[in-house]
Amino acid sequence: MGATTIGLQGRCGLCHRQQQLRLSHFLPAALYRLVRKNDQARMEPVHVTSRRSFASSAEIRAPLLCSDCERRFHEHGENYVLKNCFRSDGHFPLRDILVRSGPPLTLPLASVYATSKLPEVHTEKLVYFASSVFWRGSIHRWKDGDRFLRNLPDLGRYQEIFRRYLLGEHPFPSKAVMLVNVSSREKPMMNFFTSPVGCRIGPCHRFTFSIPGLDFHLFVGQRIPGEFYHDCASHSPEQFVGFMDNDHLFVGPMLNLLRTSEPVGKLRSGK
Numbered sequence: 310m311g312a313t314t315i316g317l318q319g320r321c322g323l324c325h326r327q328q329q330l331r332l333s334h335f336l337p338a339a340l341y342r343l344v345r346k347n348d349q350a351r352m353e354p355v356h357v358t359s360r361r362s363f364a365s366s367a368e369i370r371a372p373l374l375c376s377d378c379e380r381r382f383h384e385h386g387e388n389y390v391l392k393n394c395f396r397s398d399g400h401f402p403l404r405d406i407l408v409r410s411g412p413p414l415t416l417p418l419a420s421v422y423a424t425s426k427l428p429e430v431h432t433e434k435l436v437y438f439a440s441s442v443f444w445r446g447s448i449h450r451w452k453d454g455d456r457f458l459r460n461l462p463d464l465g466r467y468q469e470i471f472r473r474y475l476l477g478e479h480p481f482p483s484k485a486v487m488l489v490n491v492s493s494r495e496k497p498m499m500n501f502f503t504s505p506v507g508c509r510i511g512p513c514h515r516f517t518f519s520i521p522g523l524d525f526h527l528f529v530g531q532r533i534p535g536e537f538y539h540d541c542a543s544h545s546p547e548q549f550v551g552f553m554d555n556d557h558l559f560v561g562p563m564l565n566l567l568r569t570s571e572p573v574g575k576l577r578s579g580k
């Protein structure tokens with residue numbers, strides 16, 4: 310996450326040891342570098358909530374984790390995901406691996422790949438990375454400058470079990486489902502990333518965020534519909550990963566949010 314040591318002693322949010330804390334990023338620093346390499350306008354991260362949306366290149370950080378835990382996040386998810394998502398040079402390694410393996414399976418709700426048969430695809434790292442972002446969103450009141458981000462994920466009673474999962478002390482939580490989608494487009498339109506947002510939907514909570522070419526959806530609760538488990542990247546024996554044009558899936562709801570939320574800053578001025 311490219312964190313900076315700030316020399317502040319405190320309790321690390323992940324391992325709970327008293328340590329020198331780093332200025333930890335909410336969203337990986339490498340993501341900012343990825344989208345900034347693209348010189349088109351509007352390639353800044355977009356933060357969207359039901360109340361407002363804004364683009365901001367400010368890297369959101371807070372003294373949160375020790376250097377051991379920062380390294381853990383890098384090694385268990387972030388490095389792999391950021392090398393394999395849609396890159397600013399036009400390459401999309403993860404999609405290439407899936408497509409080379411043959412056509413996707415067509416399930417009632419989605420087209421998917423069974424990645425358990427594809428050793429080059431480290432689905433557990435996709436799940437770990439996404440979990441670390443949702444968990445970070447849940448444990449801290451993040452601010453961009455003086456603005457608190459709203460509608461951040463709230464893992465509630467599941468926050469602690471996610472902490473233990475991220476520490477390697479517990480399997481992926483049984484009361485959680487992670488859906489991972491890879492864009493079927495060779496060059497996804499969605500070349501930006503969003504901070505995670507969430508809300509209650511029906512019997513469970515749903516949280517979501519996207520990075521270039523990939524989007525992640527986490528459901529937590531006692532009554533997650535069984536068919537979601539079938540498609541879960543972690544719980545399904547096949548380690549299913551969705552393969553679809555998520556520009557439609559994601560940008561549609563995103564545009565709805567943009568319509569209903571108050572754009573501020575650059576989004577308002579259209580610059």
Ligand SMILES: [Zn+2]
Pocket residue numbers: 321322323324325326328374375376377378
């Ligand atoms: Zn730690």
